[in-house]
Amino acid sequence: MLEIRDLQFTIRKDGQDIPLLRDISVKIPAGHFVAIVGPSGCGKSTLLKTIAGINVESGGDLLWDGRNLSEDGDLQPDEFGYVPQFSIAFDELTVEESIDNAIQLRLKTRSGAEMEQIADRIIEEVGLDAIRDRRVSVLSGGQKRRLGLALEMTTAPRLLLCDEVTSGLDPKSESEIVNLLHRLSKSEGRIVASVTHSLGHLDLYDSVLVLYAGRVVYHGPPSALAHYFGVAFAEEVYPALATREPDQWAASWEKHRQDYYAAMPGFTEPAPGTGSSRDAAPARRSKRPGFLTQLFVLLGRRWTIFFRDKTQLLLQVAMLLIFPAVVVLFALDGVPSLKRASETIARDVKDLMKDSQVTENNMEVGGFVSGLVMFQVVLLALMGSNNSAREVAGERLIFEKEKLGGLRVGSYLGSKLCFLATLVTVQSVWMYLFVNIFAQVECRFWVHAGLLVLVNAAMTAICLGISAAMSSPDQASLLSIYLVGFQLPLSGAVLALPKAFEPVLQPFISAYWSWSGIVRSLENGYYPAVDMVTEATLRQAGLCVVVLGLHLLGGVILAFGGAARSRWSH
């Protein structure tokens, strides 16, 4: 039994309290199929989210099998399923893969055979057998809703909360889904609460709950609905609601509530005071898989999506090929002077520096080497932002949904970091090797390649942080692009920064630290040559590694903080 007593949910906006749910008191017995209806904006989704624990109630109690959820903690992830209106599966995966993933993330299965058995049962139950190998991207609206239900059925929950899973469907698909929900409510004593706009198929529901402006104005058998509101057909209930104030409807329902509940099976009042934790049935033990299992399942899924998302894949390959080639193209003109300089500088730097011809040549080489390194650094920073700007923000609702189902934030971010670390390493080392073939600047491999990897890693981590902290992928992308755009001008490598700004800005500019560390470590006199042409202070590579490490850490911390926050609104 799910019992809601005097539930209130109020939000604060512009300094004012706005009540979205007021004095909600309803009971829903086991095995019950209830429709939650009401005009748009009356609080149906808000009610479901409050039951699911996404919204924290402002007052009142939620009792589940005698357990007071307000006092004893929310429903466990395996006790309930919440099917939101939006699609919660990845387009690139097949139906079966999506279900397998959900099982692996939510259930501690003992063997592959057991998992297969569970998947087969669910696919059969929701009627997706014929299209189990089909990609989510090509599913029809009705098939997507079925998949949404299937993902929630993985834990065989005792409470299934569905938000408009029939809206936008043709009458036949709608009828099939309502019948499916009805069937699901008739097994294992499962409560199915379904928010719907449609007043068709009401006869399949055990009861109908009507909300109006955040209040309960009816909760009784579907057959009595029209009569209660004094209309001939259920479809006329909405216009009838507008004839009286919400408070009047709510007060009138208060008077009738007991009579209606007494007439419905399973609704008899529990003895006063029950629902305290003393009588509570113990919470079902959460059997979620371990930290590493969740991490590896997500990592596997991320790579599958990476190789199937042709646009992203193409973009990555194009960047991998074009960016280093662009650097080389830029370098070609300078390479002869680089070779010449390399020979002359090496002979005797001190003597030759006196010679104005050599000085001029040195400045040319200095400018060229500095530009070459900065070019590599900035393009890797750009790759970094492209790697991760949409990584979390682009799948936020799916992630929130999976968190609700027991996914650890640590496993999620761990999988992202493993995936991104591979991209970063390949991109940076390849950039180093490719450019080095054509324009070799003398610098130790570990310093040069290491600082290139680090600037890419730092930018990837910071943009991952932005992605986790922002509420939309567009916001996250925009901010990340700005961040990259400012790297070059604010590094002080090209144009000197005003002295007053340098100590304030430079610590935060990753590109500066990578560039600075590399050119400071150049051998055979290149470093003094660069020093002649730049006013920026060139730092020891060790310090640069530490600062870039801090940027990386800052990004990861921001990503963790952002991911741990609940972000359901879209």
Ligand SMILES: Nc1ncnc2c1ncn2[C@@H]1O[C@H](COP(=O)(O)OP(=O)(O)OP(=O)(O)O)[C@@H](O)[C@H]1O
């Ligand atoms: N986080 C929020 N901040 C501000 N207002 C909110 C928030 N969540 C919901 N609301 C407001 O609360 C009211 C109820 O919203 P809710 O989404 O529950 O309505 P609904 O009955 O599900 O409507 P619909 O049928 O259109 O989906 C709406 O007016 C909505 O704008």
Ligand SMILES: [Mg+2]
């Ligand atoms: Mg809604």
